[in-house]
Amino acid sequence: MQSLAGYSPAFLKELYRKMVLIRRFEERAAELRSLGYIPGFLHPYIGQEAVAVGACAALGSHDYITSTHRGHGHILARGGDPRYMYAELFARRDGYNRAKGGSLHIANIELGIIGANGIVGGGIPIAVGAGLALKQARQLGSRHPDDPRARRADGVAVTFFGDGASNQGAFHESLNLAALWRLPVIFICENNLYGEFTPQHKHQTIRDIATRASSYAVPGLIADGNDVLDVYRVVSKAAEDARKGRGPTLVECKTYRQRGHYEGDMGQYRPAEEVAFWLEADPIKNYRRLLLSGKLCSEDELKALDQAVEQELEEAIAFAKASPHPAPEEALEDVFVESHGGRALL
Amino acid sequence: MRATSKAEQERRLTYAQAIREALAEEMERDPSLLLLGEDIGEPGGVFGVTQGLLQRFGAERVLDTPISEEAVIGTALGAALLGVPTVAEIMFSDFATLAMDQIVNQAAKFRYMTGGRTSAPLVIRMVTGTAGATAAQHSQSLEAWFTATPGLKVVTASTPADAKGLLKSAIRDPDPVLFFEHKLLYNSRGAVPAEEYLIPLGEGRVMREGHDVTLVAYLYMVPRALKVAEELAREGISVEVWDPRTLVPFDREGLRRSLEKTGRLVIVHEAPRRNGFGAELAAIAAEEFFSLLKAPIKRVCGMNTPMPYAPELEQFVIPDEARIAAGVREVMRSALGSTSGGC
């Protein structure tokens, strides 16, 4: 665990609040799914909260992320609003994607979220493209200062993906390309030791995915993915390099998926001792203890934060429940931009 | 409009030059437009289409990529989603198979999946078709895979002027567009206006007027269809050659207008017959314009085989003039009620 020295109490508490928000968002989503409110898949982020929160704490408003099928944590950490997220999961009109995406596709470019993704590894090349656009913004800024795209000149793109995804060609092609062009992209691999039901040692011969960085001559850093401050520290370093034009970094965050692969998978293929070990290493529990031991806040203060999260989620769920279902004909909208043919082209 | 001399208006460019001119004009117009592709920079592309663009616009905008089709298309898409228009080249459309996730699962669906809240001004230039003994992995005509994927627009220009005007529209289009370029057309010449112009997507063109039969063709089958029309005119058959120019959007009205004149339909394409775009076209005609038809619809297509290497085998597989002419004659002989065999 990290020392708390040098961080403001407000910052430290916000990290805690965000992690609790993600944990409780996911737990409530699981309940709501069992009650029939959520028609589609859910891949809970429970256990990995420190990665999304620590990484996104290192980002600013001109930065972008691409996420995965296990994306709720990234989206909440990046500023996603639980109201529109639940509405999307419920397949209601007020959802981020107007009920056309669901859990696997939540996106909001204004918030810098280029999207969760249903394809393992699918978001990685897209983040490289965002990195290219950001690099261009620097060049554009000097020549065409009025172009609004020049505003994001110091932006970085972060792509989150799993240990399983690190075996995809898209990962290797993308890391090579980003390295070659020195793009401001941070590759964050959340090694949660499983790709679906397959443990890491049965899907690759290495333990440290960060070592793959050496093939592309970029830094490969390892963070304790259950320690929000360690993730923050490592990703901040990668972001600084990226912003200074030094190119991409591969960051491996060692963490654990506390639940099954998706809601409904009991995860019985995991050894009991392994599960017990990682439950002990729970990122929220340990961070809470650290905050209390550092006397940065009182038990009462943390309870108040917990309470506020409950309240926010309660309201978000009520909002989603009240949101209308889409009309069937809405299926015909949004294939193409309306002013360029839109629905008429179907 | 600037006054132009007749000679200038009638300047003749090759299809490759016309495409290059479209790229250059659009890069001039939008300083953020990027080109990506394998060997498109210094070498100017395998077919020379992008020659000189690196020198003119710099390596920051004309980007030579590693041989990584999936990453290249994903990168082009990611930049486009952030509002940076991109044109990516796939050196042979056969290699699009390595980028299928990014084309089909990502680019085609991003806008839809996000409820209309994103837009991807992305053009993928697909070098397509058979060009003489390039065999099974460098000759395919895969357009129907993509017309079957909602969310993609598909352009199939057959002349230099069309290629230029359509590519400029494709670049300005806010949705992903696949722009198919036939290898055998690159050196073909045609008049290209000197003034700037755009050709909207979704408007077919009558390439030759006729009143007996509508011969629909696109890409390299257009010049072939025109030769057949010439030949059949001597036999007294008046063939109207109609080029849809874009398959998505498809100009239903244009097809209808032609069928109102002719009442007969022959469709020709290089792609294999099974599930080729001709099947869709025939279905549109049968469902929507049946009352205009005086004879069964005829498709003259590539065989349902991979592309063979030997020139005589390749010639056999792709519709040649004789086979197209035979298709037209057959339709002229038959009337509704009689049957038509495969070809």
Ligand SMILES: Cc1ncc(C[n+]2csc(CCOP(=O)(O)OP(=O)(O)O)c2C)c(N)n1
């Ligand atoms: C291309 C592709 N192959 C397979 C799947 C099915 N699938 C969904 S998630 C998953 C496991 C991914 O593992 P990892 O990348 O480690 O992410 P994690 O689930 O552990 O977060 C698989 C195989 C998919 N969605 N996409």
Ligand SMILES: [Mg+2]
């Ligand atoms: Mg995993």
